[in-house]
Amino acid sequence: MDLGVENFNPFHPYLEIHQIHSRNQDSRNMALEIAPGIREKMLDLLVPTKKEIELQKRIIEQLCRLLRNRADILDVNYAFIEPQGSTGKKQTQLRYDADIDLFVGLDTSDYEETLALDSDKRDRKLGRTLDRLVDTWFQPVLEEVSAEQIQKAYSQHPYLTGEIDGVDIDIVFCFDLSRQEIMESGPITAVDRTPHHTNYVAQKLDDKLRQDVRIFKSFVKAGYGYGDKCAIGRMGITGFTIEVLSIFSGGLIPAIVRFLNLRDMPLDPENRTLEELMKIEGFQDDHLIIIDPTDTNRNAASSFDSRTVKWTNLRIEKLLGDIKEEDSAAIIKQVIEKPIPVSAPPSRIENHAHVSEFKSDENVHYTILRDKLYSLGNKLQYLLEKERTGEKRFGRALFEVYFEEPIYSIAFLVESPNISKKYERRGPPIHLSEAVRNFKESHDRIIEKDGYVWTIEEREWTNASNLIDSSISEKMPEELRRLPEIGDVSRKNLNVLHKYILQIETNFTLDDAEESNE
Template structure:
């Protein structure tokens, strides 16, 4: 496949038999920007969009470079795979820098998908057996063919074998990062009938949908919305606000659904209230789908009615984005689209505390992220209340923040009661009822007394009275993430109120300004 600038730019005009039109109609409750915004605001929005796109849209020179290097990468990969008679049906660039063409300026990350004939997995048995087969097959292709080709023919500067859900190879050629990914060719009908065969099989269908259904202006609106999310740190799997922010495909579907950036912005408040479905189903039916029951945002996948593209987008990211959208509509300004570093003011408030870690990157950063959220959850479960149910340190909220490089990571907490008394009252049964409960309580606590309300009680001494010490102990006991070592404070007390590390102060700022203000919001 020859990748050219003209070819990439014209891809939105092509069609593909792997995708068919959907029984989709826009929600009747959708507001139109032209109806709800004043003329002066609409005019200001148009000016701001033009100014922002001048900064955010890739130049012709950037596009030419990406197309040229991508063509060279595909040529050498194709030669290596064909030399071994591997049943490759197609090799093409997917994602925003590939056939979608919704990338931002300076985005030199290209996903090259190697689409295989699914005859390879014929007779391999269950889904679990196929996953095991895929891991072995793709790992072999990577080690035996892609890595030697990357190093010898392409002279790649960096060659990294990664495995999250799916083995893939990351290489850097002429300053452009490529993810080389295997998948199987499937159609929408295949997915309905028997599902997917590898974690990445849907991606080419997603790219085709965007290529065929968004015009040039809508692709520019996608760029603007992506930039907006990035500027407010609610984009992708490195989102500072929430475990996962908005993703590219979800952003593209939102622009397609609402038609324009302006329409999306004026309807942003309804995103978490009304499902977006591309399969002609009533809202109530979609909302009752058990697969979506725990999802804050529902944006069904046009290629798979059982999949919610919005399932991974964290409620925190949605709520913070909504606040920023409302601020932007009050006073449109190009600054809302420009990404700047998260502020790192000093902290003296003991209700906010943080631990920072050195990260040797022994495991994929998403695994580190997920395990740190789990650690935060375990600390909250252990410290919010006593084992007997009484309040201890009160409500705990935590957030995980990565820097641009993954060599550090921070886990920040907001704690309701950072210092507590050295004892608490544990109340038992009322002295006038349930004799069997009274006997059980007195057997455990023979020195129990009766209070003025006729309840038995005891005074329990606490071993730890500060959140700092209690949480530090749990971190020492529970931390089991390869390559992660505490950096802040001391080895015994790694949690601090006033972190010296820039990242630690940033993490506290995220909690203070992006998370806690929305803690009690439902929708």
């Protein structure tokens, strides 16, 4: 079975099939490749130094040893303690951009009574148990090594974060479940699949493919579309999906072109068609499908934001063009991440913009606050675009959320930030006599035109910023405190909106707005 190229589109306009040769019968040799000299330059910037790798290994070995010792003291059972993610067995981390995720696997037999409860009671009791273990097991270990910024965080369940010698550390619980158990009954916690992901990727990557993953990952990061801290969209492209794409496609160029084609041609180890996959419950609203090879009931790309996907596709098109032209400077610019600009946007953009900045109390996981701000943004977007009667208000509105803990920002661009006090409200069609009569009884001034009755209404809001400020004051998440002035986080957010997002939101226009280029 050819898992690497099933459904692959060899006729993409940027690709010319030069020849086909067998590489485990799973990949094709594309004529379009990054020139060796350019590839070496990129890898010189992306591959971690020997010193970095040694530091990560030392921290991992020390923490694993201390966690085992502490478990013996507490007489706590566990199935395994090992690093996951890019700094674990996979070794796909980038230079100066790696953290350590230590997973402590628990045996389900030690928690049978709790796991037998219904889901709500189970989660509450399990949360209390894990909370206590974080305090008595994880916390003393990080304190013993003089870790900095030690903090208990909460996602689905509590875990502990800290920093050692500049390296971010997460110590996380999961349950030691087999792949079969996960496929048949699902995971117990959201991270129970992670050890299987690590083992799968580590077994499949060779040295060249590992470097391809690094380049692909850095490319996505350079576009601010990576992971759950992405700047463009609520949720970005994940490291695991980049690794899976690279493994199944056999290399960097086939992987990024395959990403372009995922909308119509999903990646599925079982070779199901798009029509078959879309019949699976929960897949209907997914923008792309990359089936998890360790659990073929799961779409590993289900969380991708459509905005992130559009932006990544646009950048891939440009990257392929730069590779074809062998434009070294342009390729490296696309692949190596730079900070988001903090310069002020052009005045004609600024006149349509509104941005608010907040500080977190740091007691809630960043994904929870991110999601709350996106929910607030969606509500405000609707209020900005429509009057309560359904008529157009300020026109099209865009928003984006960006954060650098503990600072969060929500920024808006509004088509018409100031509008008239009065507007025409359309009533029922003239031929609906009873509805027309009721409408006339409720409104003083009535006119008839275009087959409908109309009246003149007064707006509650004529300034978009006033509406946004009022709504934020009423609906702001309680874990956030609004700051009186904006800082660099908000300036970055505004630049994300006008420099990048306006390139893909083609139906959105601003009067006299300047064109934006990446």
